[in-house]
Amino acid sequence: MASTSKLSRGIKKASRSHMYHRRGLWAIKAKHGGSFPKAEKPAAAAEPKFYPADDVKPRKPSTRKPNPTKLRSTITPGTVLILLAGRFMGKRVVFLKQLKSGLLLVTGPFKVNGVPVRRVNQTYVIATSTKVDISGVNVEKFDDKYFAREKKKKSKKTEGELFDTEKEATKDLPQFKKDDQKTLDAELLKAIEAVPDLKTYLGARFSLRDGDKPHEMVF
Amino acid sequence: MPFKRFVEIGRVALVNYGKDYGRLVVIVDVVDQNRALVDAPDMVRCQMNFKRLSLTDIKIDIKRVPKKSTLIKAMEEADVKGKWENSSWGKKLIVQKRRAALNDFDRFKVMLAKIKRGGAVRQELAKLKKATA
Numbered sequence: 001m002a003s004t005s006k007l008s009r010g011i012k013k014a015s016r017s018h019m020y021h022r023r024g025l026w027a028i029k030a031k032h033g034g035s036f037p038k039a040e041k042p043a044a045a046a047e048p049k050f051y052p053a054d055d056v057k058p059r060k061p062s063t064r065k066p067n068p069t070k071l072r073s074t075i076t077p078g079t080v081l082i083l084l085a086g087r088f089m090g091k092r093v094v095f096l097k098q099l100k101s102g103l104l105l106v107t108g109p110f111k112v113n114g115v116p117v118r119r120v121n122q123t124y125v126i127a128t129s130t131k132v133d134i135s136g137v138n139v140e141k142f143d144d145k146y147f148a149r150e151k152k153k154k155s156k157k158t159e160g161e162l163f164d165t166e167k168e169a170t171k172d173l174p175q176f177k178k179d180d181q182k183t184l185d186a187e188l189l190k191a192i193e194a195v196p197d198l199k200t201y202l203g204a205r206f207s208l209r210d211g212d213k214p215h216e217m218v219f
Numbered sequence: 220m221p222f223k224r225f226v227e228i229g230r231v232a233l234v235n236y237g238k239d240y241g242r243l244v245v246i247v248d249v250v251d252q253n254r255a256l257v258d259a260p261d262m263v264r265c266q267m268n269f270k271r272l273s274l275t276d277i278k279i280d281i282k283r284v285p286k287k288s289t290l291i292k293a294m295e296e297a298d299v300k301g302k303w304e305n306s307s308w309g310k311k312l313i314v315q316k317r318r319a320a321l322n323d324f325d326r327f328k329v330m331l332a333k334i335k336r337g338g339a340v341r342q343e344l345a346k347l348k349k350a351t352a
Contacts, residue, residue, distance in 0.1 A: 082323070092323075130324040201327045219323045 069102025074127040078134035081106060082126040082206045082219070088115050090205035094132050094188060101144045109185035112192070112202045117181055119147055128219045132198070136187040141180070224274040226255065229281045231299055232272035241312070243303060244272070245294065248284050256284065260291045277302050 005013045014022065029036055075081070079095045081104070093106040093115050104122055108115035192198050208214060224230070230246045239262065248256035250266050257272070258264040264287075279297040281290060294300075303309040321329065 080324070128323045130322060197328055197331060198324070200331070201324055204327065206323070216319070217323075218320055 068100075069098070069122070071098050071104075072122060072127060074129070075104070075122070075125075076131065078132045080128045080130040080132065080202070081120075082128060083115075083120060083124065084126060085124045086120075088113075088118075090207055091115050092128075092202050092204070092206060093118075093120075094134070094192075094202070095127075096134065096137065096139045096142070099142075099144050103144070105139060105142055107181070107184060107188065108202070109188050109192070110181050111185060111189065112199055117142060117184055119144075126219055130198075130201075132188070132195075133191040134188070136191065137184065138187075139184070224276060226269065226274065227278070228283050229279045229293075231275045231277040231279065231303070232257070233275060234267070234271055235273045236271045237267075243275075243299065245279060245281070245290065245299075246272075247281065247290070258287070258290055260287070260294065275303070275308070276306070 004019075007013050012019070020026070025036065075095055075098075077095060077097055080092050081095050083089060083091050083093060083106075091108070091113050093108055093113070096105040096107060096117075099105055099119065101119075102122070103119040104125065105117065106115070106120050107117040110116050192202065226246060226249065228246060228248065232244055232246060234240055234242045234244060242259060242262065244257040244259045244262070244267075246255045247258045247264065250256055253270075254266050254268055255272065256264060257267045277297070277299055279293045279299060281293045285293065304313065
C-alpha cells in the first residue's frame with residue numbers, strides 16, 4: 001500500500017470510503033464472487049494430555065565423530081619403546097605398527113625379554129631414538145580382533161558344582177598364537193642380532209638411578 | 220695472589236649466562252666499568268656485562284673493535300679453537316656435551332663398557348696381589 005498522507009497527528013487525509021477503494025478489497029471481492037476469501041483454519045490439534053512444567057528444548061544426539069589417535073612423530077615402525085606401566089614396566093620393546101583402535105602393536109621379541117606380541121597405549125610409553133630394521137617383518141594379520149577376549153560359555157551349574165573351580169575352563173594360549181609369535185620374532189631377531197649389544201639392551205629393564213635427571217635425558 | 224687473566228682487548232672469554240651460554244667470545248672493547256663489547260665469528264657484536272663472562276687463558280692480538288674479517292683472521296692465526304679444545308677446561312666441556320647427548324642405547328653401552336673395564340682392572344689387581352702374596 002502506498003503511504004497515507006495525514007493532516008495532523010492521528011488524522012488521515014483520506015476518508016474511510018476513499019481508503020476502501022484504494023485498498024482494492026472490492027476487486028478481490030469481485031474476483032471471489034462477492035465475499036472476501038476466508039483462509040481455511042488448520043485443523044485444531046488435540047489437546048495434549050500433559051504439559052511439562054518448564055519449557056525445555058529436546059536434546060539432540062551429538063553428531064561429533066572422534067578423530068583417529070594421532071601417533072607421536074617420534075614413534076615409527078621399528079622404534080625401541082620403554083614401557084612405563086603394567087606387568088612389563090621398564091621393558092624395552094620393539095614397536096611394530098599402530099592398530100585401528102589407536103593402540104600400539106609391540107613385541108619383545110618374546111625370546112629376548114618375555115614380552116609377547118601385545119597392544120600398548122601410546123601414553124604409557126617412552127620412545128627412544130633407537131630404531132630396528134623392521135622391513136622383513138609381516139604384521140598384516142595382527143589387528144584389534146586378534147586380541148579380543150574370548151567369550152565365556154555360560155553353562156548351568158548344579159549346587160554341588162558351583163564351588164567346583166576345577167571344572168572352569170583353563171585359560172591356555174591357543175597354539176596358533178604361539179606359532180604367530182615365533183614367526184613374527186624370527187625375522188625380527190635377525191635384524192636385532194645384526195646390531196652389537198642390541199639384544200642385551202632389549203633384554204635389560206630400564207630404571208632411573210641416583211643422579212639421573214629424566215627431564216634432561218635424551219632418549 | 221696476583222691476577223693472571225685480565226680483561227683486555229683480545230681476551231677470549233666464555234659466556235656463562237644468558238642466550239649465548241657456552242659460546243667463546245673475544246672482548247673487542249670496554250664500554251664502562253661493568254660492560255664489554257664482545258664479538259665472535261658467528262655472532263653479531265654486542266655488549267655484555269663482565270659478570271656474564273668467564274675469562275680464559277687465551278688472548279689474541281687485535282686492535283680496538285676490529286672488522287669481523289680481521290677478527291676471524293686473528294682468531295685463526297692464534298688458533299683459538301685448537302688451544303681451547305686442547306685445554307683441560309675445553310676438554311671437560313666437550314665431554315659434558317657428549318654425555319648430555321647420549322641416547323638410552325648409548326648409555327647402556329657405556330654401562331657395559333664400564334663394567335668390562337672394571338673387570339679387567341680387578342683381574343690385573345688380583346694378579347698383582349697374588350704375585351706379592
